[in-house]
Amino acid sequence: MVKAIIGANWGDEGKGKITDMFAGEADIVIRFQGGANAGHTIINHYGKFALHQLPSGVFYEQTTNIVGNGVALNIPALLKEINSIVSAGVPMPKILVSERAQIVMPYHILFDQYEEERLSNRSFGSTKSGIAPHYSDKYAKIGFQVSELYDDAALKERLENVLEIKNITLKHLYKKPELTVEEIFTQIVEWREGLRPYVADTLSFVQKALASGKRILLEGQLGALKDPDFGIYPFTTSSSTLAGFGCIGAGIPPYEITEIVAVTKAYSSSVGAGAFVSEIFDEEADTLRKRGGDAGEYGATTGRPRRMGWFDTVASRYGCRLQGATEAVLTAIDVLGYLDEIPICVGYEIDGEVTREFPSTTLLNRAKPVLIKMPGWKCDLRGIKEFDKLPEEARNYVLFIEKELGVPIRMVSNGPLREEIIFR
Ligand code: GDP
Numbered sequence: 001m002v003k004a005i006i007g008a009n010w011g012d013e014g015k016g017k018i019t020d021m022f023a024g025e026a027d028i029v030i031r032f033q034g035g036a037n038a039g040h041t042i043i044n045h046y047g048k049f050a051l052h053q054l055p056s057g058v059f060y061e062q063t064t065n066i067v068g069n070g071v072a073l074n075i076p077a078l079l080k081e082i083n084s085i086v087s088a089g090v091p092m093p094k095i096l097v098s099e100r101a102q103i104v105m106p107y108h109i110l111f112d113q114y115e116e117e118r119l120s121n122r123s124f125g126s127t128k129s130g131i132a133p134h135y136s137d138k139y140a141k142i143g144f145q146v147s148e149l150y151d152d153a154a155l156k157e158r159l160e161n162v163l164e165i166k167n168i169t170l171k172h173l174y175k176k177p178e179l180t181v182e183e184i185f186t187q188i189v190e191w192r193e194g195l196r197p198y199v200a201d202t203l204s205f206v207q208k209a210l211a212s213g214k215r216i217l218l219e220g221q222l223g224a225l226k227d228p229d230f231g232i233y234p235f236t237t238s239s240s241t242l243a244g245f246g247c248i249g250a251g252i253p254p255y256e257i258t259e260i261v262a263v264t265k266a267y268s269s270s271v272g273a274g275a276f277v278s279e280i281f282d283e284e285a286d287t288l289r290k291r292g293g294d295a296g297e298y299g300a301t302t303g304r305p306r307r308m309g310w311f312d313t314v315a316s317r318y319g320c321r322l323q324g325a326t327e328a329v330l331t332a333i334d335v336l337g338y339l340d341e342i343p344i345c346v347g348y349e350i351d352g353e354v355t356r357e358f359p360s361t362t363l364l365n366r367a368k369p370v371l372i373k374m375p376g377w378k379c380d381l382r383g384i385k386e387f388d389k390l391p392e393e394a395r396n397y398v399l400f401i402e403k404e405l406g407v408p409i410r411m412v413s414n415g416p417l418r419e420e421i422i423f424r
Pocket residue numbers: 007011012013014015016017039040041042043222292294295296299300331332333334335413414415416417
């Protein structure tokens with residue numbers, strides 16, 4: 001049985017907390033895309049953690065955590081992350097890294113930085129963690145899989161070939177120092193020893209687990225609107241953020257993914273550039289950002305203040321559909337308790353016409369939000385355990401969103417802690 005926990009929006013929906021909750025019942029948790037460029041925040045009895053590459057099952061001793069082949073593997077960051085949780089008192093988790101995962105090379109990070117410098121104020125707001133150069137190389141077939149790191153002769157030969165290309169760009173486009181095979185090789189030799197204990201044929205592991213009825217959780221990074229095909233391209237990420245990609249990035253047959261839990265937040269936030277129709281600004285945004293302080297409205301990896309906006313039914317319905325959501329979770333509803341009225345974006349006005357369908361980028365850039373207002377509940381919702389105990393206004397807010405999404409909201413999260421959740 002495979003359940004996917006993925007984002008319906010731009011990321012930062014609170015997937016970390018929800019994955020952490022479900023991870024307790026899972027035998028295996030798998031990261032299937034993305035890299036060290038974004039993070040989940042998890043608060044539990046060990047403390048508060050921002051996980052970037054480690055699957056959220058690392059806090060449970062019985063769970064095997066897999067870094068799947070679809071992940072952009074940053075080896076030093078992964079090793080540092082393992083170290084940081086263990087030194088915070090978490091028992092050493094079971095971790096497997098796919099031998100087919102491709103690694104973020106030292107020059108991927110450099111190229112990311114140099115490209116942002118080159119673009120200057122036209123930049124995409126990259127996190128500069130090498131993700132775009134990494135996936136470009138993967139599909140250009142000049143990337144390196146984990147298994148290749150342990151064959152010196154073949155590795156050197158491929159490095160020679162790849163660096164020939166890289167050095168032309170470094171020298172002529174970026175006017176930066178060229179790289180040598182020796183320096184990259186030496187770096188990899190250092191990294192690969194630390195990684196060795198975790199490297200495994202995760203595909204066979206997962207297939208055996210499926211055959212013996214194990215429960216698997218796929219953990220998505222970012223959200224549907226950052227998907228390179230269906231999101232706000234080119235302001236997307238570079239690997240697919242959709243549950244369907246779990247089949248590729250983890251090696252799972254499509255029909256095995258039977259539960260798809262789309263996480264969506266009671267308001268919107270986004271990091272990086274690109275269209276964000278329901279965005280709010282200035283004081284209105286600052287207030288929401290501060291109220292969402294517990295919801296970490298500063299990027300878990302980058303610390304950048306997030307862009308804020310009202311709940312967007314057009315984008316979220318689209319996100320749920322893209323994900324193939326079988327159910328939804330609405331998070332951070334506690335954050336909205338200060339508002340007399342809560343705006344919700346229910347349509348996009350484009351060239352004088354209102355649509356409920358999420359458009360492609362060119363039209364999207366011209367879209368203006370059509371807002372309605374719902375009565376606020378003006379109280380603190382934290383501590384409430386049952387849906388019926390929520391104030392009527394809060395119930396109506398959830399029910400309205402549920403109707404707009406067309407997907408049952410099975411959980412409402414009313415605080416960052418694991419137990420702050422209302423099941424329906
Ligand atoms: P992810 O990338 O989707 O995992 O989201 P992040 O972990 O980056 O951001 C979610 C933030 O919201 C974290 O700081 C969580 O502790 C917090 N959070 C999750 N659910 C809730 C909630 O229901 N209420 C509040 N106030 N914070 C929440």
